[in-house]
Amino acid sequence: MALKRILSGMRPTGKLHLGNLHGALGNWVELQNSGKYDCCYFVADWHAFTSEYSTTEGIKDNTISMVIDWLAVGLDPQKSTLFVQSAIKEHAELFLLLSMITPLAWLERNPTYKEMKTELANKDLSTFGFLGYPVLQAADIIMYKAYGVPVGVDQLPHVELTREIARRFNFLYTEIFPIPEPLLTSVPKLLGIDGRKMSKSYDNSIYISDRGKVLLEKISSMFTDPQRMRKSDPGNPEICNVFTFHGLYSTPQTVKEIDAGCRKASIGCTDCKKMLAQRISDALAPVHERMDYYVNHMDEINSIIAAGNKKAAEIACRTMEEVRSAVKI
Ligand code: TRP
Ligand code: SF4
Numbered sequence: 001m002a003l004k005r006i007l008s009g010m011r012p013t014g015k016l017h018l019g020n021l022h023g024a025l026g027n028w029v030e031l032q033n034s035g036k037y038d039c040c041y042f043v044a045d046w047h048a049f050t051s052e053y054s055t056t057e058g059i060k061d062n063t064i065s066m067v068i069d070w071l072a073v074g075l076d077p078q079k080s081t082l083f084v085q086s087a088i089k090e091h092a093e094l095f096l097l098l099s100m101i102t103p104l105a106w107l108e109r110n111p112t113y114k115e116m117k118t119e120l121a122n123k124d125l126s127t128f129g130f131l132g133y134p135v136l137q138a139a140d141i142i143m144y145k146a147y148g149v150p151v152g153v154d155q156l157p158h159v160e161l162t163r164e165i166a167r168r169f170n171f172l173y174t175e176i177f178p179i180p181e182p183l184l185t186s187v188p189k190l191l192g193i194d195g196r197k198m199s200k201s202y203d204n205s206i207y208i209s210d211r212g213k214v215l216l217e218k219i220s221s222m223f224t225d226p227q228r229m230r231k232s233d234p235g236n237p238e239i240c241n242v243f244t245f246h247g248l249y250s251t252p253q254t255v256k257e258i259d260a261g262c263r264k265a266s267i268g269c270t271d272c273k274k275m276l277a278q279r280i281s282d283a284l285a286p287v288h289e290r291m292d293y294y295v296n297h298m299d300e301i302n303s304i305i306a307a308g309n310k311k312a313a314e315i316a317c318r319t320m321e322e323v324r325s326a327v328k329i
Contacts, residue, residue: 006037006183007146009044009085009137012062016069017205018280019190019198022248027150027185029074039080040144040312043067046085046092047137050130051116051123067301069208072291083308085140090316094139097327099132101168107131112157138162142169142177143316150183173326176319188248191241195223211281211288219277224269231268242273249279 008028016025032039043063052059063084075082085091107113113133117125134157141149141162149159159182166177191197192204199205206218222242228235237243237259246255254275261267294301 003036003038004147005040005144006031006148006150007040007042007141007144007180008150009042009047009140010066011044011048012059012066013048013200014058014062015065015207015209017198017200017207018245019192019205021073021208022190023152023185023187024150025070025073026187027183028070028080031148031150031183032075032080037148040083040146040315041070041075041080042083042085042140042308042312044085044137044140047133050127050133051120051125053127053129054123064298064301067305068291068294071294071301071304072287073208077304077308081308081311082304083312084305087305087309088143088312088316090313090320091136091139091143093320094143094323095132095136097323098139098165098169099135101172102132102135102138102165106161106164107134110134110157110161112154134158134161135165138165141180142166143319144312145176145178145319146180147178148181148183150185152187153184156182156184169326174322176322176326188244190244191223193218193222195241206280208284208287209291211284215281215284216277219273219280220270222273224272225262228262228269232265234265235262235269237262242269242276245276245280246272249276249283 008024010020010024028039028041031037043066045059045063048059048062049056067082070082071077108131113131116130137158138161141159142165149155149162151159159180163179166179170177192199192202193206194202194204196202196204206215210218219242224242225235225237225240227233240262243255243258243262246258250258258267258272258275262272
């Protein structure tokens with residue numbers, strides 16, 4: 001029996017941070033390694049245009065550096081199909097057809113749309129493409145007849161819209177699309193070094209590629225329990241971002257010791273952070289090794305992408321034949 005298909009994508013925002021790693025990306029690797037699914041992961045470079053249409057020069061390089069990060073953290077081209085959206089022109093064709101059947105009201109009431117518009121108020125996002133973002137995303141997903149879409153909570157409205165669009169297509173024409181399920185992981189909320197949400201645009205991220213002095217400096221500047229001004233003040237690990245990270249990188253025993261030590265002020269923040277820096281640095285060492293390898297073997301990156309594109313194109317080609325026949329064109 002064929003394995004169930006998993007599909008997900010990311011916009012090429014350049015190098016990824018630990019929030020990305022412990023959010024969606026880590027889940028992708030796990031799903032891949034479970035051996036239970038046929039996993040397809042792609043770079044949503046057309047989607048990057050919705051907000052970057054006036055400054056597109058970074059998209060290509062960001063695509064490559066993101067794929068390098070993917071490979072470095074353990075996505076394996078032997079196990080997963082890794083491809084680039086813009087290489088599969090069928091996405092544009094399906095997007096066009098889906099746009100014909102998607103009621104405007106569905107798009108206008110999309111909460112992500114409203115939020116992004118306010119958040120990115122300095123960019124003019126009153127474009128047709130921005131409003132239609134979820135329609136392209138729906139095309140990405142149903143093209144591969146995905147059963148599951150591993151995403152973060154922020155993407156839930158998009159997957160919900162995809163389900164509605166797929167149902168509408170099936171209802172109007174022929175039932176060819178399975179209705180995809182969102183696959184959420186529960187991840188602890190990782191904040192940036194300044195205590196706000198970790199985000200590239202806040203310049204507060206710890207990148208997967210950070211190492212040595214840079215990593216150490218970032219971790220030593222992390223916000224901790226704000227009530228703990230002096231080393232002699234007892235702290236509360238529950239509200240400390242450094243402690244959240246220990247939960248991911250340190251052994252349960254160490255986590256327990258830090259928890260107790262922080263509460264009775266027997267361990268200071270400087271030492272606590274030094275320990276964390278060491279743990280993260282150890283955990284990322286093999287990742288950095290793979291990163292260095294790929295940076296020096298760009299030809300391999302290109303052939304991995306070419307092979308993935310070819311596999312994706314075969315599936316997309318078949319789906320579009322069914323679609324054209326369903327819509328009688
Ligand atoms: N919207 C997603 C994001 O911003 C990227 C994306 C595009 C995607 N197409 C997709 C995710 C299809 C899952 C499935 O991260
Ligand atoms: Fe946070 Fe560690 Fe300082 Fe406690 S000791 S406040 S857990 S950095």
